[in-house]
Amino acid sequence: MPRSPRAAATAVLAFGLVAAAPAPGSEPVVTDARVVAHFDLAAGRTPENIALERDGSADLTFASARQVARVAPDGRTRVLATLPAVADPATPLVGSAVVTGIARAQDGTLYVNYATGTAATGIWRLSPTGGAPERIAALPADGLPNGLALDERRGVLYAADSVRGTVWRVPRAGGTATAWAVGEALEPLRAPSASGFGANGIKVHRDAVWVSHTGRGALLRIPVGADGAAGPVETRATGLEGIDDFAFPGQGRSVLAALNSGSRVVLVRPDGAVVTVLTARDGLSNPTSVAVRGRTVYVPSAAYSTGRDPNLLLARLRQLVDHR
Incomplete structure (x- = not known):
């Protein structure tokens, strides 16, 4: 969730509805946190979103640098691509051109959102064999x-628009974007003190599209009908102030979920209970997203408002949760 200075200032919100860390004597859900890579804030290497490679490497979007990079498990980082510069970028809420969500297909193709405030805005594709990024929608x-999510079974991509309160649906091969889900539940709050960010992170999980809403501090679920149409938006959790992107650690x-403004990662259980599992003490600095592979948890931090140490943190999922 790239931040303008105004948005960063307004995003420091109260966390009264979020549960505290586990009670003394209970086993932590996440352990062994360690930062494996530090990034150059001055160069715009603010990691916004993440997708995982089969070897455990992490593909990151560096929002302000307009780059897609790959971080090996040992922390070595190489830039895979830089999105083309645009004249006079005017991205709402941000002002600059930024690379945001990322999704990876099984064949290694990467898809990213590029927001510019110009005609270059859209979904771009990076071939696993190399070459220049190509806009497909x-x-x-x-x-x-x-946020960006890929449903390979249906052959579609979903992009969450934080300003227009829309989930866009695009054929994986490229083509015209369709407003798949709209409505007040996805729109940013209109209050003067609001951050301006509505729908943000997005994932496809068990015949539904899940979306985080930053302004409402909410986690939403949108069922996917047999015909591919969006069902009614359901609120599954609230009190998640500053929520950015998220991941499912089980089936x-x-x-x-990454709580950007509070530099925390929390576990949201199916009954709505919320437990803090990682904090700034572990190395988080405005976390933007989460990914899970087996028992390894990946959390990029962009340092949008802290201004300190954008990084990639890895931790161990001590217990797999909620397999149902």
Whole structure:
């Protein structure tokens, strides 16, 4: 969730509804946190979103640098691609051109959202064999495509627009974007003190599209009908102030969510209970997203408001949760 200075200032919110860490004597859900890579804030290497490679490497979008990079398990980092510069970028809420969400296909193809405030805004594809990034779908220049998710079974991509309150659906091969889900539940709050960010992170999980709403501090679920249409938006959790992107650590409905403004990662259980599992003491600095592979948890931090140490943190999932 790239931040303008104003948005960063307004995003420091109260966390009264979020549960505290586990009670003394209980076993922590996540342990052995360690930062494996530090990034150059001055160079715009602010990691916004993450996808995982089969060897455990992490593909990151560096929002402000307009780059996609790969971080090996030992922390070595190499830039895979840089999105083309645009003249006079005017991305809503941000001002600059930023690379946001990322999704990886089984064949190694990477898809990223590029928000510019110009005609270059859209979903771009990076071939696993190399070459220049290619735009496969245009998205509105006055929006902010943020989270990105791929449903390979249905052959579609979903992009969450933080400004227009829309989930866009695009054929994986490219083509015209369709407003798949819209409505008040996805729109940013209109209060003067609001951050301006609505729908943000997005995942496809068990015949539904899940979306985080930053302004509402909520986790939403949108069923996918047999015909591919969006069902009614369901609120599955609230009190998640500053929520950015998230991941499912199991096959059930428990979620690990990055709370950007509070530099925390929390576990949201199916009954709505929330437990803090990682904090700034572990190395988080405005975490933006979460990924899970087996028992390894990956958390990039962009340092948007802290201004300190954008990084990639790895930790161990001590217990697999919610397999149902």
